[in-house]
Amino acid sequence: MLELRLVQGSLLKKVLESIKDLVNDANFDCSATGFSLQAMDSSHVALVALLLRSEGFEHYRCDRNISMGMNLGNMSKMLKCAGNDDIITIKADDGSDTVTFMFESPTQDKIADFEMKLMDIDSEHLGIPEAEYHAIVRMPSAEFARICKDLSSIGDTVVISVTKEGVKFSTRGDIGTANIVCRQNTTVDKPEDATVIEMHEPVTLTFALRYMNSFTKATPLSNTVTISLSSDLPVVVEYKIAEMGYVRFYLAPKIEEDEEDKS
């Protein structure tokens, strides 16, 4: 039997909004340690990894490991029916082919049960090796989202270059070119406003803006985003979920564009 009670139900709503446009169907894996998901996007270019640790739930009961295949669009439709202050409980009986989402209003005057059919989804769990990155940029998530959106009005790809001084986002399109430089800045009033660069060697990589913009749908989950770059690895765009885990997006750089940019 599975019963996961999350007092801050809006977190789960935000998680679904952040990944539902990228992934249609996916298995949610429940174990004693947490509620997680790993899935490729529908065009098999980007990878999403979600973790909500069991400690973050008010009540967490998972008798045995279970993998529940869900259509994320339908799951999102149901979670949208939860109020932002509602407590959300995910429930599944052993061997059942359905999952139930229960929404309790803060006053307990309104209780909703939404039951959804589970799906059989073939999926291979990819091992994501721990890696050393050439450069790690931590910056305000809203700033990163704004930059990706702005550059999309000019071009299709973004070149991200990290030096000690800062991180540069560039694009080029029919109407012209754009370069946006964010300087390292740690002397800010609020720590979440800082732009912090941890760099072992300079790195310049090119990515499709379409995916970057899709990743920024996770912005409501966290005030900051961490971008980890290495020339021979997919970029990791990570949004931490306070005291619970993270949503991470992986995307391979575009090789050709990268070369072009270096030339």
Added chain:
Amino acid sequence: MLELRLVQGSLLKKVLESIKDLVNDANFDCSATGFSLQAMDSSHVALVALLLRSEGFEHYRCDRNISMGMNLGNMSKMLKCAGNDDIITIKADDGSDTVTFMFESPTQDKIADFEMKLMDIDSEHLGIPEAEYHAIVRMPSAEFARICKDLSSIGDTVVISVTKEGVKFSTRGDIGTANIVCRQNTTVDKPEDATVIEMHEPVTLTFALRYMNSFTKATPLSNTVTISLSSDLPVVVEYKIAEMGYVRFYLAPKIEEDEEDKS
């Protein structure tokens, strides 16, 4: 001669917004007692009844009973041109084939006259008998609107079941099922937040969500909605208009679905 001056003009704007999608053309009936309307929706399934009592107007002159046929879409276009703080006056000369809406800004610096052609509309006035209802639910109107909207994302019909403990709204669709229970709750800080159930016998009825959602366009008119149910009568969904009257919507239950639900 007709001259009806309504200081809180935004009320009339809200009334029109609440019924214009349901009814295309209708007769507004003016008499010494008030300004009223009764009309079937364009597919002849739901009935709307509006009453604005003469006492609610600052000035109310209606020399003789008159029925004015109006296109509600056009009337709504004109009323949208009134500011939310404007005083609205409805004027018609005897025998005239037009009606004039006058909008005065609170400072009297801006005065607008909108004149609209009247229409000849055949309509039979249905007598709506006073009835005893099995159950009457009073609840926050925004809550009811949210429930109808949420259930529409899952199914097409709503089953409303009233017991002493509360009222349950259920639906079922391709992606799953949903049940939302609102418990009776009278110990709230603000009286308009209460959910009050007056029940003579339990009742379970099924309705098309499309119409329920249309009725909830009247939500801005009142903080509370009253739903009156009997197994052999159309449901009445009523929004009171403070100190003036009401908008009431009548809708016959769906027979088949109701049976199915009981089985």
Added chain:
Amino acid sequence: MLELRLVQGSLLKKVLESIKDLVNDANFDCSATGFSLQAMDSSHVALVALLLRSEGFEHYRCDRNISMGMNLGNMSKMLKCAGNDDIITIKADDGSDTVTFMFESPTQDKIADFEMKLMDIDSEHLGIPEAEYHAIVRMPSAEFARICKDLSSIGDTVVISVTKEGVKFSTRGDIGTANIVCRQNTTVDKPEDATVIEMHEPVTLTFALRYMNSFTKATPLSNTVTISLSSDLPVVVEYKIAEMGYVRFYLAPKIEEDEEDKS
């Protein structure tokens, strides 16, 4: 070399938004006195004149007169990438076929350069003679915008009539007629709320609402609008830009409709 630094960058964003739907391509003329533009709309009916005086810039360097042809849609795309609090600098090297817009965030932590190709645009600079107007109306810009929008829901043209008492905006369409009168009113708390009429002789003129609505896109630039009318001249709709200049729109009256209205 050209280098114009505007601390209140949002002004330039608003200027572009106010004219980009009316004019596709235009020459921006830079001289020692200021940054200006004069252009006909794409259907050659309305004329736009913009002036930003050099004194309004924090830094203004323009070594020699230069005319820069720009696509206003593309320029607007780039300026939309500037934050509302950003400082905007317009830069162009002598003989260059590009212009650069630089955006600096208030904290200087984010610096963006957007480079756009210039275009060759044939344009004749029309001399606009100083004129005496029969009537000049100054009123709140939001009020004027609201009136043009409201009347558009009824008809296609607006008849503007000025008398000593006030200004009347009228229209007529399939669903009826509308008249909106704004009375002269100078005894207001805030000077920008005043409606002031300076009249030498009464005037009644008819204009296409489509253009008037387009002009009101400049509303964010100023709290007041000035409408200058003469029976034998195009109307001038002017939005002042605080301490810098103006955006002026010129539109010829519709002759036929005017006659019809007088009859």
